[in-house]
Amino acid sequence: MSWELSSKQTWLxxxxxxxxxxxxxxxxxxxxxxxxxxxHLYFVIGLSFIYFFMTGYSYKWLLLFTLPFIxxxxxxxxxxxxxxxxxxxxxxxxxxxxxxxxxxxxxxxGIRSIIFGLLGLIFALTTKPVSxxxxxxxxxxxxxxxxxxxxxxxxxxxxxxxEVNTLRQAMKVRGVTFSHTISGIYERIRYYAxxxxxxxxxxxxxxxxxxxxxxxxxxxxxxxxxQIKYGREDLFFCILLICGITVCYxxxxxxxxxxxxxxxx
Amino acid sequence: MKKTKLxxxxxxxxxxxxxxxxxxYKLWGPLYSSLSILGLHIDxxxxxxxxxxxxxxxLIIRKPGVALLAELAAAQGEFLFGGHWGISLLLYxxxxxxxxxxxxxxxxxxxxxxxxxxxxxxxxTIGSLWLDLYYGYITELVWWNLTLLIVMRTVGAIIITxxxxxxxxxxxxxxxxxxxxRPVNEKHYQALDEEIR
Numbered sequence: 001m002s003w004e005l006s007s008k009q010t011w012l013x014x015x016x017x018x019x020x021x022x023x024x025x026x027x028x029x030x031x032x033x034x035x036x037x038x039x040h041l042y043f044v045i046g047l048s049f050i051y052f053f054m055t056g057y058s059y060k061w062l063l064l065f066t067l068p069f070i071x072x073x074x075x076x077x078x079x080x081x082x083x084x085x086x087x088x089x090x091x092x093x094x095x096x097x098x099x100x101x102x103x104x105x106x107x108x109x110g111i112r113s114i115i116f117g118l119l120g121l122i123f124a125l126t127t128k129p130v131s132x133x134x135x136x137x138x139x140x141x142x143x144x145x146x147x148x149x150x151x152x153x154x155x156x157x158x159x160x161x162x163e164v165n166t167l168r169q170a171m172k173v174r175g176v177t178f179s180h181t182i183s184g185i186y187e188r189i190r191y192y193a194x195x196x197x198x199x200x201x202x203x204x205x206x207x208x209x210x211x212x213x214x215x216x217x218x219x220x221x222x223x224x225x226x227q228i229k230y231g232r233e234d235l236f237f238c239i240l241l242i243c244g245i246t247v248c249y250x251x252x253x254x255x256x257x258x259x260x261x262x263x264x265x
Numbered sequence: 266m267k268k269t270k271l272x273x274x275x276x277x278x279x280x281x282x283x284x285x286x287x288x289x290y291k292l293w294g295p296l297y298s299s300l301s302i303l304g305l306h307i308d309x310x311x312x313x314x315x316x317x318x319x320x321x322x323x324l325i326i327r328k329p330g331v332a333l334l335a336e337l338a339a340a341q342g343e344f345l346f347g348g349h350w351g352i353s354l355l356l357y358x359x360x361x362x363x364x365x366x367x368x369x370x371x372x373x374x375x376x377x378x379x380x381x382x383x384x385x386x387x388x389x390t391i392g393s394l395w396l397d398l399y400y401g402y403i404t405e406l407v408w409w410n411l412t413l414l415i416v417m418r419t420v421g422a423i424i425i426t427x428x429x430x431x432x433x434x435x436x437x438x439x440x441x442x443x444x445x446x447r448p449v450n451e452k453h454y455q456a457l458d459e460e461i462r
Contacts, residue, residue, distance in 0.1 A: 028352045032399040068295065068349040075301035075308075080402065083410040095305075097407065105405060112400075113350070120344055120351020129345050149277045150338065153284040154345075160285055186429055193433055196285065198440045201325070204281040205445045208274040218273050264402065 008056035010126070014233040017132040018139050023241055024119050031115060035264045037108045038256045042248040044111050047118045050240075055125045065125075069117050073110040081106030105263040129154055135228040145218030152207060156200070163196055269329055269374075276334070278446050279322050283335040286318035287342025294349055306410075306417045313422030315357070316389035319365040320382050320426050324434040326446055329366075329374050332385070336362030357396055364392030383427035390415075390422045 012020075031040070052062055084106065086099025133147040171191065178188040271279075293314050301308035322335030340358020348354055368388040372381050394415065397403045403411060437443060 024352050025355065028356070065347065068298065071295070071298040071302070072349060075298055076401070079301065079306075080406070083407050084402075085405050085407055102405070105402060109401060113353075116353045117349050117351040120349075120354070121347055123352070124345055124347040127345075132345075145273055145276050146280070146334075149273075149280040150284075150341075152277065153281045153338075154342075156281060157284065157288065160288070182424065186432070189429060190433060190436055194436050194440065197282065197321075197325075197433075197437055198442045200281045200285055201278055201442045201445060204278040205274055205442075208272075208277045211277075212273060216273070218276075264405070 007058075007125070010054055010056040011233050011236060012050075012054050012122070012126040013056070014231060015126075015237045016139070016228065016230050016234050017127045017135040019230070019234045020123060020127065020237065021132070023238065024123055027241065027245075028116060028119065031112065035108070035262050036252055037104060037111075037258060037260060037263055038252040039248050040108060040111045040115060042251045043244070044115050044118070046244045046248060047115060047122070051118050051122055055122060057125060065121055066117075069114045072113045072117065076113045077106040077110035079106075080109050101260070101263070104258065104260045108263045131226065131228055134224060134226045138224060138228055139230075141220065143218060144220065144222060148211075148216070148218070153204075156203065159203070160196060160200065163199060164192065167192060167195060271328060271330060271334075274446060275326050275328060275331065279326060279331050279335050280338045282322050282325065283318050283338035284342045286321070286335075287339040287346065290315055290318075290339060290343040291346050291348050294343075298349075306414045309414055309417035310421040311425070312393070312418050313386060313390075313425035315393075316361050316365065316386060316422055316426040317430050319362055319389065320385055320430040321434060323365070323369055323385075324377055324382070324430060325437070325443055327374065327377060328448065329370065332365040332369055333359075333362035336365065336389075353400060357393060360392035360396050361389040362392075364388035364390070379427065379431045382431045383423045386422040386426035387419060389426060390419050394418070 031043070034040070052059065055062065081098055081103050082096045084099065084102025086097075086101030086103075086105075088100040089097065090100055090103060091098040130151055133142070133150050136142040137144055137147045176191070178184045178191075293311070297308050297311060300311065316336070318339040319332040319336040323332040337355075337358050340354045340362075344352070344354045350357075365385040365388055368381065368385040394403070403414065406414065434443070
């Protein structure tokens with residue numbers, strides 16, 4: 001049984017990254033403004049279908065990535081269900097006051113946080129950061145200065161990870177301990193952050209000088225090694241989302257089984 | 266003199282700091298979620314960590330746009346590493362960054378006092394609360410619970426984003442690296458003159 005994180009290339013990998021991002025943000029904002037609980041229920045089923053069958057990763061990894069969703073579902077559900085406003089009391093104990101309205105509102109919020117998590121994972125699993133930045137430079141005129149800084153910063157992460165490891169070992173060897181008070185927490189942050197930040201700033205500064213020395217001026221009108229274009233996969237993705245939303249809307253109006261339709265009044 | 270325009274160095278330093286923070290943000294997620302199961306908004310006390318990239322980056326570089334860029338970049342990083350709030354991170358990053366940026370703009374990017382950092386923390390808190398109106402329906406909470414949420418988040422933000430960030434950069438200044446990236450000011454020119462005399 002191998003635990004290597006690898007995937008088959010599916011058509012989702014070939015969707016233009018910036019189109020994918022924009023469509024997902026549009027879906028996100030749209031969902032924020034919809035409070036029909038059934039719509040969200042059907043939508044999460046549809047998204048799980050895309051997540052499990054179209055991202056091209058093995059199921060054990062996909063299931064592993066969904067583990068945090070249990071926690072965010074529970075936390076967003078309980079914080080609304082136990083302490084939400086409502087008239088029809090179902091259960092009351094001390095500060096907890098569960099009403100029918102708050103229960104369904106909590107359920108709605110729980111489902112919604114899973115939807116947003118899934119949208120994020122679908123994007124992150126099928127998009128290489130490098131192609132996202134290349135695509136935003138080429139299609140949406142993001143300044144190369146910013147895009148290349150991102151790509152360089154991501155490349156620096158392994159070095160930062162190594163430094164954190166060295167720091168941890170150095171502190172262990174010297175027997176450094178932190179108390180659990182606020183000043184203890186601050187000390188812990190400072191002991192790690194100051195050396196890491198100082199090194200990162202020095203490295204970034206050196207790198208920018210090197211880039212400028214090689215005549216990188218960060219302006220538009222340059223050539224690119226990777227050419228990222230629009231393709232028919234973009235159209236498929238767009239159609240898939242529109243069809244999904246239409247189907248969810250149809251199911252929501254015709255097959256509702258919970259006693260509430262909308263969670264806001 | 267183009268003192269306020271962001272150079273390649275500024276952008277690169279800001280984004281490197283922000284991507285560093287995005288790793289912390291990613292690790293902060295599970296901690297926050299596990300605290301939130303305890304209920305009563307204990308988790309809100311550590312929410313302020315998600316605003317910290319903005320104030321730290323501004324304190325280091327002190328130019329317009331840095332706070333917003335840092336917060337957006339950190340959110341983008343957390344999103345790309347598969348942070349479990351997914352797509353919502355991007356919008357939260359935007360409003361929190363705008364909250365901080367607005368406060369710095371009111372002080373015309375000149376002040377870096379601790380009071381301004383605390384105000385920026387409050388600005389970011391307001392930004393995140395505004396999005397929570399839609400994302401978490403927070404107005405539908407019972408009044409005492411809503412008040413608790415707002416108070417806890419603000420207090421946590423002031424401690425982490427205001428105080429911690431301020432003293433952290435103070436400690437960082439002693440290492441001398443901040444001189445690499447800060448714009449020169451009057452004091453530096455005066456020091457130069459004095460040396461000549």
